[in-house]
Each structure stands twice: as structure tokens, then as C-alpha cells.
Amino acid sequence: MTLMDNIGSLAKRRGFIYPGSEIYGGIAGFWDYGPLGVELKNNIKRAWWQTMVYEREDVVGLDAAIVMNPEVWEASGHMSSFTDPLVECKACHKRFRSDKPELLAAHEKEHKEKVEWTESKIFNLLTEVLLGVTEPKMTAYLRGEITQGVFVNFRNVVDSTRVKVPFGVAQIGKAFRNEITPGNLTFRSREFEQMELEYFVRPDEKNASEVFEYWKQARMAWYLTLGMHKTKLRFREHRPEERAHYAKKAWDIEYEAPFGWSEFEGIHHRGDWDLSRHKLVYTDPETNEGYTPWVIETSGGVDRATLFFLIDAYVQEEKRIVLKLHSRLAPVKAAVFPLVSNKPDIVKKAREVYTLLKKHFVVAWDDRGNIGKRYLSQDEIGTPWCLTIDYDTLGSDTVTVRDRDTMSQTRINISQLQTYIQEKLGGTI
């Protein structure tokens, strides 16, 4: 079993991630999040929104529709440029990206002979959707990036709020790409969620460069604050030929996944590409000067972040598997155990603790088997604190709090538990 196999297996076994439509043989590039996965993913989105919107005064949120008027994609350049070049193996008719020589080589190796390829053809990644009730239906597209929803609403946002350049618009939402080779669990999916900031600045190269650098560092810091290993993260600048059609400059934050260094957030200098394509201008409310702002974008993948937080937290120790997730991201914050399940006094006290904490945190209850096994079960899903109610609790009103990472135990008074956990989590909205 490779590390990815182990993580995929844990993800399915404990209810983080299931293959989409599995009972019908699946559907390539689509995944479902189980009970723990939805909590982990929501915690990541909430932490991002907290940092990018609630803690700032220069960023507002937005949530645009997945389907837009097709003219948006004409204007944005996606109809002509959001493409992969593909070649087809003449023998087996499989298609591959011709700009990925390693894929072609792998296929040639598999065939063990010279492969004849068709000429490279351009393939658009936008997913077509058919709308309306008359034939022929109208062809529209599932958005290939959530970004355009911000640009087409630029004027609405400026008119309905008090933002002034420089300001940002943050958005989280689903996008779709007709990826030819989905794979590595949720890493490359056809349906995925993005969390993006479009930050509008004056069209000034020096200023734009500073803002670009600011966001590069800020986004890296966010992953570090949430506990990712620094050695597993790096920046990588895009070479001119790999930059997207809208990008004047592009850097990736990469994570060293088991399948290699992999992009999971991009910081892009989009210049005035989008706003000028949509014929949008901005009028400075103080000087009345009109101009087209430039855009610095931070574009992260929610599914990729979820996967990489899982990978980064996964530790196989001698006697246990433990997900060392940051407590803010952990799906379950605390588990409450009555030491034994056949002593009504202990069970009753444990229920009191459980009920008390459940008002404030996601809390699990487990009264099955020995305490050691219960610890292992919680370790595997990343629960930071296990609270055991034992005979001493009945006299002292204290419980044993066992720390997931250090496995050390300490006794805390029941009346202090909420504060104890709250402080460790840090305050969030």
C-alpha cells in the first residue's frame, strides 16, 4: 500500500471522502464528502473566510451562479484559450495532453512499441450545459473558474458597498473542467470548489508588484498558521509558456504530495485583462479619475487543500495512525468517554459533560470497548481532545483530558472545560 492508498482507504473507511456514484461503478473525476469530510471541508472554508473577509476591512464576499451568460466566456477569452492540446493514440484511441511528454512516454512504454499519434488538436476545458425548453437548446457552460462572477459584478459591488480601490472580493464556489485525466483522489477532479480573492489595485506596476508579493506571503502564511509542514510547501514561478492567457505573472504555492510537488494555490497578476475585456472602468470617488484597475488574484482549491491537509496531517506511528490536523480544522473537537458503560453514575456524569460541550463544539460520544481503542479511533480522525469520565470524576468533578499529539493526560475541572477548549481553538466568528 502506498501512502496515497492508505489515505484513500482511511478517507473512505472513516467517512471523509467517497468515490462519486460508487454503487453505479463511479464517475471519473467526481467525489462525495462523507460526514467527517464535510466538516473538514467546511472548517477550511470557514477559516479562509475568517482570514480573507472577516478579519479585513478591504475585502467583501460574493457568491455568483455557476452558470453564466455564454458571452461572459467569449469576453473572458476562455472560449478561445481555456484549452489543452490533445493527441490520440491511433491504436487504442486514448487521448493524452501533448504538452505532457511524460504521459506520452508512459503510454509508449505501456504499449511496448512505437505508438502512432494523431496530430495535436485543441480541446476546450469548459463543460457544456444545455438550457431551455425549445430545441435546439441553448448551449451554456459550467464556469471553468469562479473568478468571472466577480468581474461581471464589479460595478454592482462598487455601487452597492463602500469599497474603494484598493479592495478585494472573496468568493468560494464550485467550478467544473472537462479534465482529460482526473486522478490522485480529489487532486484533479472535474467538479471542484475554489476559494478565490480578486484584489483590485491602481494600474501601477510598482504598486501591483508590492500587492502581489504581499498576497504571496499572506497566502503561504495562512497554510503555515493552520499547521502545514513548512518543508512540504514552496513557491514556484510559472514559466512564460505555462502561464494562463490572462496572467502577466503567476506563482504557485506547491505542496509536496506523495505524487510530487503539486499546485494547490495560484497567485496571479491578471493586469487589466478581465475588466477591460468586460469593458468595465472604475471612477475614483475622490479625484473623479477614470481607469481600469488591475487585479491580483489568489486562487486556491478547496478540495486540494482538504486533500493536502489530510496528507500533511497523516502520521503512521508504531501503534497508531493519527491525523495531526490543526484543532480548528479537526472535524470533531472533543470526544467524551465514560470509563465504563455499566456504572449509571459515570455514564450520567459523562452525558452531562457531553451535553454541556455539544452546545459549543462538535463533540463525539463513545462508550464502547476499552479506552485505548477509543483513543485510537479518535486519533485516526484527528480529534484533538479525548475526555474520560472516571470514578474520580464523581468526587472531584474533574475529567482526564488526553491530548491527541502528545498523548499526555491532564485533569481539568468540568467547569473549566469549555474555556480550556475555546482557548486552544482561538476565537473565530
Added chain:
Amino acid sequence: MTLMDNIGSLAKRRGFIYPGSEIYGGIAGFWDYGPLGVELKNNIKRAWWQTMVYEREDVVGLDAAIVMNPEVWEASGHMSSFTDPLVECKACHKRFRSDKPELLAAHEKEHKEKVEWTESKIFNLLTEVLLGVTEPKMTAYLRGEITQGVFVNFRNVVDSTRVKVPFGVAQIGKAFRNEITPGNLTFRSREFEQMELEYFVRPDEKNASEVFEYWKQARMAWYLTLGMHKTKLRFREHRPEERAHYAKKAWDIEYEAPFGWSEFEGIHHRGDWDLSRHKLVYTDPETNEGYTPWVIETSGGVDRATLFFLIDAYVQEEKRIVLKLHSRLAPVKAAVFPLVSNKPDIVKKAREVYTLLKKHFVVAWDDRGNIGKRYLSQDEIGTPWCLTIDYDTLGSDTVTVRDRDTMSQTRINISQLQTYIQEKLGGTI
């Protein structure tokens, strides 16, 4: 201006809801949420998740993909039964639902003469999407209801968690319908978000009826707890001929919108329809008895709830428009005003209050114009509390807290503000 015009205008002017792709002439049935709209919608979703998942022990969450293997829709009966009957006006080629005589009558009235209709034809509401990189592409569907994602994962959820019948799976996510007549703002959209519970019970009519009644009352209570007017809400049972193909019994929670009593949540007895179509059974872990559970479903629209909370909260008073949103739903919890903006002491103190509260709540800052206008601006977006820092604050460390609904003012010590607001909001995860 009708009430709906007023609400649509406020929604756009203050950044709740914008027409989708507006700068390209829009796209019928698709809407974007602005900075305040995304907060309101997220607060509704969070309150729902809190009630339906976090406060319960018998419900777990899920988040399935929008695109599923097409066989799911064959099995679920949506390919054959998720349909509207349509007729076309022979003169203008517009299409209408032939089961809605009021629409046909309205069109005949508009034409001022006898309209000739084509024969009624069955039209499927599933939105087609084309996947893959080879021609012809594979036809899949955007889910017409989020429900099926729960059913196809039934076994995964049972295997990866500790749920035992009776238990529920809660989910929030987008669905799409090729509605022929989108309209009434976001009420009937082609892209919309649902919040649903599928609650699995033993196949026993008496038990199922009790659970059905329990959820009917629980869902109504949820809207009332969040401040909706009781007189604007009612139950309505579906007539046998209007029930969906999967429903043994169906009741709607209706809201009296300006456009009439309108469904915004359905409680459905789906029997064993879905699980048996997907050939899924359940084995009782204690008795080893195998059976197909029945399903009681609560299916609410997030966009409809958002719209109806807006409508229900909208009050046009003599001197102001005020959104009397429940404080938990209000996009902004508090606004901080320095009485004057040209006294550095007051501004500095106000910034301290703002910074203090911003760690815990969504807080606005406003230092422009007279206090009365600032109140009006916050009333219109539903901010429950406005805090004014004035000359007295400098000596007493108290601020004026003005209540949105009563417009009464009280002085609160700065050190008490967080607790004051927290207690009024009630504890939530």
C-alpha cells in the same frame, strides 16, 4: 412599485442579490449574491446545520457531487418522471405548463384573442451536461435534487459511521432544473441551493407517520424560532395528483409571499422508493434482520428561505425602511459610529471598540454624515445594534447601544459589549 419591486431594488442596491450576468443582459433563472446576500445565505445555512446536525445525535452531514453517474437518474425515476407537460402557443411559439391553467389564461388574455395551443408534450427538467474529451461526449445531468447523493452513499455512511436506523443524513448543496418559467426574483430559479434531511426509519406505517409528523412540526418551528411571522406560514398537503413520483405523502410549508402562498419546504414520505430502486438494504446490527428502510425527507430551498426571510423582515415605516431580521441571520451584527469624525480621541476610541468586536462578530464601521442617517443605512440592511462612541465615552467608557427594532438607546460599558451581543445572539457553534 410593488412590494416585490421594493425588495428587488433594496436587494440590488445594498448588495444582497444581483441578477446573474447582468452586464451581458442577464440569463433567466440565475442569480448572484452580493456581499450582504452571501452573509445572510451563509447564516441561514449555518443555522440549519446547527439545528439539523450539531444539536442532534442521530444525524450526520454529507456533501455529494452535483454531477452523478447517469444511471442514478434512471434508477431514481427522474429520467421518466421528473417532467412538466408543456404546450406551445402556435402564434408566438412561447411554451407554458399545461397543468397550470392560470398561466394559459393569462397568455390568452395578453393575446386578446383565441390562442391555438399545440398538443401537450412531456418535457424533462434535468439539465444535460456533456462530459469527456471524445466525440460524442457522454451526456450526464446536473442533479435535479440533491437527495440522490444521500441514497447512493447510504451504504458508505452506514459502513463509515456509527449510525443505526433511525438516523438522518443532512446535506446542503446546489441543484439545477430546466424551469420553463423562472421568476419572482430567486423564487423559481434554474440554479438553486437545497438544504435537505433524509431520515431513515423502519418500514412501519405507524412509526413512519409519527416521524413524519415530528419533522413537519420541527421544520415549522425552525422558521418560527428564526423570527418568521406565524400568520405568514401554513402547512398544505399535496393532492395525490400533484405528489412527486417518489412520494407516498407530501406536505409543504408555505409562505404567504406578495405573489401568493408559495412552497418553500417540503416534508415527504418517500417510503422505500429510492433505496429499493438503488437495490440497497440495511441489516440491523443487533437482530441481523435485513430490510429496506423508509425515508422521511425535509427538503428546503436555501434561496427561497433567503428570499422569504428578506420579505418577512421588510418593514416600510413612516420614516425608514427596516429589515427586522433575526439577529442570528443579520449579515452585520453591529455597526460602530464615532459621533464625529474630526475628534481624534473619539475616532480612536471608536476604532478600539470596532477592533475589539470585529474579532467576534461581523461589524461595520461608519463615520460619515449625521448619526440619524447612519442609523437609517444600517436599519435597511438589518443590523441589530448600532454603537455610538461620543464625548461621554471618553470619561465613562460606555457607548450608546441603539436597538434596530425599538430604536431605544441604552448605555453599555465597553467591557460588557461582547457579552451583551453574544447573549442576545445565543450560543452557536
